[in-house]
Amino acid sequence: MEGMVLNQPYKQVHRPDAAAFLAQPASVRYIKPFLGRECSVKEAARELNISMSGMMYWLEKMLALELIEVTRIEERRGRPIKHYRAVAEEFFVPFALTRAGTHDEMLHEWEKPQHDALMKGIAKAREAHMAQWGILHSRQESGVLRSVFTALDGHQEVSPSGPPVLSGWITAHLTPEQAKVFQQRMMDILRDMTLLGEAGEGDPYVMHVGLAPRPEH
Incomplete structure (x- = not known):
């Protein structure tokens, strides 16, 4: 068995090729199974649903790229199983x-997939729950045009019957x-939602x- 490798809690990337790997949504996903834990190739492939x-x-x-390392080798009949972990x-x-x-x-590049998922989720929920919905236009006291996507009877902030x-x-x-x-308030909301989601x-x-x-502009 190889000696246990002690990974770092935090690492700033200095290699341009490693930075390029971690800065691309299409490639960085492959390090996820190895963050904060050991993982074999088979376990990682199963989690990511790839071959x-x-x-x-x-x-x-x-x-x-020196982003992951072998932490231990599990001896068994046949080929030993290597376990890997991110270096930080x-x-x-x-x-x-x-x-x-x-x-x-x-x-x-990073936020478009999440933004698209949010818009699709909103549209699907409204179409499933609202017989009629559209855009409500009004003028604010400041003179700014206010446009809100809402149900035909959705003048109240939260409709009891709406999604x-x-x-x-x-x-x-x-x-x-x-x-x-307001920045702190929004961070608090995200923290609360994260804690609820972990349940x-x-x-x-x-x-x-x-x-x-x-x-x-």
Whole structure:
């Protein structure tokens, strides 16, 4: 048996090729089975729902990039089973080392699949529960046009008969201090939802929050 390798709790990536691997949604998924635990090739392939040969391909890449390592070898009749683990619990990838053109391009690449899933989930839930729904337009006191997707009778904030879905966009004028307060509130909501989700009860829901200074163009 090989000696147990002690992985790091946190690692900043310095190799450009490793950064490129971890910065791509299509490739970084293959390290997930090895984060925070030991895992064999067979177990990883089962978790990712890919073939053993496909898993071996990505395993060799991650070994070459020094992102995972062999932690122990389990002796048995026939071929021994190798167990692997990521070299760190968390990886920080500096944007400067990635191959993304701009921060904007990277954000779109990473968030588009989740955004699309949220929009599809909202549309499907509304179509299944609402006989009539559309866009409600009104003018706010500030003069801004307010447009909300809602049911025909959905003037109230949360309709008792409607599905538990929500999507809304606003432009608000805030001081830096006020923006920080709302930032913390949204982080608290995400934390609470994460804790509830870890219980594993009920149906899966997609949730997104966001806050940023509005670009001029």
